[in-house]
Amino acid sequence: MSAAGYIRITRPANAVMAGIAAIVAYFVATGTLVPAVLLLLVVVTLITAAGNVINDYYDADIDAVNRANRPIPASLVPRKMAFWYALLLFGAGIAASLFMNFLCMGFAVFNSLLLVAYAARLKSMPLIGNLAVAYLTGSMFLFGGAFAGMSGLMHLVPLAVMGFLVTMARELLKDAEDVEGDAAGGASTLPQRIGVKKTTYGAFVFTLLSIVASIVPFWWWGAPYLAMIGIVDLVLLGAARKALACESPACVRSSGATTMLKYTMFASLVVFTLSVLFLG
Numbered sequence: 001m002s003a004a005g006y007i008r009i010t011r012p013a014n015a016v017m018a019g020i021a022a023i024v025a026y027f028v029a030t031g032t033l034v035p036a037v038l039l040l041l042v043v044v045t046l047i048t049a050a051g052n053v054i055n056d057y058y059d060a061d062i063d064a065v066n067r068a069n070r071p072i073p074a075s076l077v078p079r080k081m082a083f084w085y086a087l088l089l090f091g092a093g094i095a096a097s098l099f100m101n102f103l104c105m106g107f108a109v110f111n112s113l114l115l116v117a118y119a120a121r122l123k124s125m126p127l128i129g130n131l132a133v134a135y136l137t138g139s140m141f142l143f144g145g146a147f148a149g150m151s152g153l154m155h156l157v158p159l160a161v162m163g164f165l166v167t168m169a170r171e172l173l174k175d176a177e178d179v180e181g182d183a184a185g186g187a188s189t190l191p192q193r194i195g196v197k198k199t200t201y202g203a204f205v206f207t208l209l210s211i212v213a214s215i216v217p218f219w220w221w222g223a224p225y226l227a228m229i230g231i232v233d234l235v236l237l238g239a240a241r242k243a244l245a246c247e248s249p250a251c252v253r254s255s256g257a258t259t260m261l262k263y264t265m266f267a268s269l270v271v272f273t274l275s276v277l278f279l280g
Contacts (some may be wrong), residue, residue, distance in 0.1 A: 005076025006085065008048035009056055016189050017266065019045035024269050026142025028159065029152035039100055041146055043108055046093030051136070056087035058119040067180035090116075103146035103153065109141075111136060126190045130171040136166035137265075155171035158216040159272065163258040165267065166211035169203040169240060170261040177248045177258065178201060196252065200243045208239035209263075214268070228271045236264050270274050 019041035026037050037047030053215065056063065056072050057079060064073040071077040090112045097108035114132055116247045123129040138160035140226075156266070175189040176199045182189050191199040218226045239260035246252045 002076050005071040005074075009053050009077050009082060009085075010089070011052045012049070012217070015045045015049040015052065016018060016050040021140045021269055022147075023160065024084060024103060024273055025156050026089050026147050026152070026270050027144075028144040028276050029148045029155045030171070030275055035274040037147070039096060040147055041092055043093050043100070043104070044140060044143060046089050046096065047112055048117070049104045050086045050093060050112065053082055053089060054116055055119040055123075057082040057086060057094075062178070062181045067181075077204030080218055081141045085270040100147060101149070103150065104143060107139060107143045107146060124145040126188055126193050130168060130175070130190070133171050134164045137167040138162075147253050158213060162213040162268070164211055165206050165208070166236065166268075169206040169210065170258050172199050172203040172206070173243050173252055173258045173261070176203075176243070176246070177249050191249075196249060197247045200246055200252070203257075204240045207236055211236060216225075217272075217275065221275040224279055225271070225275045228274065229258070232264050232267045232271060235260060235267070245267035 017170075022040040022044045023033070027033055028039060036272050037232050056070060056077075060079050063070045068074065072082055072098045087236065091118045094112060096103075097105045100108075116134065116254055118129055118136075122132045133232055137180050139160050141156045141160040141163055142153050145152040145154070172190060176191045176196045179189070179196065181190050190202070215226070217229075239255075239257040242255040243257035246255055252258075
């Protein structure tokens with residue numbers, strides 16, 4: 001047991017990045033930033049961290065095969081303590097959301113429940129679990145927009161759809177990477193049902209759809225935005241094509257496609273921010 005383990009299990013970089021994504025979403029919706037947006041960072045970071053912890057709690061057996069260096073299998077965090085730690089983080093995130101509007105409170109409560117359901121049950125259901133994670137990613141944009149009210153939420157729908165589709169592609173490829181460990185842990189995933197090759201085709205289709213969705217903000221920001229997001233889209237397409245050549249979990253892992261997809265999501269946030277600053 002170590003303090004470092006309790007930090008690592010939250011995946012702090014990913015959790016904070018999710019909070020920053022919500023702030024970017026508010027910025028896109030309003031064109032301004034106010035001190036209160038720090039609540040977005042706090043709530044989203046805490047609930048995302050809680051989701052990471054509860055996921056590791058339920059995935060301890062799978063991680064012992066696929067990712068033995070994670071805090072629970074590495075004995076840095078006792079499995080039982082991880083459960084209570086996750087509840088504490090969920091509670092803190094929901095409590096902080098009470099200082100926001102009802103839309104944001106609703107997202108905080110619903111997403112917390114969905115994160116627990118995903119870790120406990122939905123993850124083992126082919127495609128359903130992937131859809132849940134993709135929604136949760138897209139909802140970060142909706143949450144940020146909701147802080148500006150219903151009009152802000154609706155303005156962020158195209159970006160939320162893009163986030164949803166990219167995440168679906170990445171989730172399918174992550175399952176393709178983890179076939180052996182998921183089988184050992186009793187999970188039933190889409191690649192186990194239809195094979196790695198067909199799963200990579202599905203990921204490629206979702207990537208293409210995300211590229212189509214990324215074009216929509218062109219109507220707000222014009223050709224300069226299209227040039228910037230076009231670079232991101234090319235990397236997205238390259239990542240999906242690399243995975244498309246794979247027929248085994250090892251090949252998908254070595255392709256680095258899931259990592260590339262993750263970084264393109266971060267790059268998209270940069271493009272959105274620059275677009276609001278200079279093109280909005």
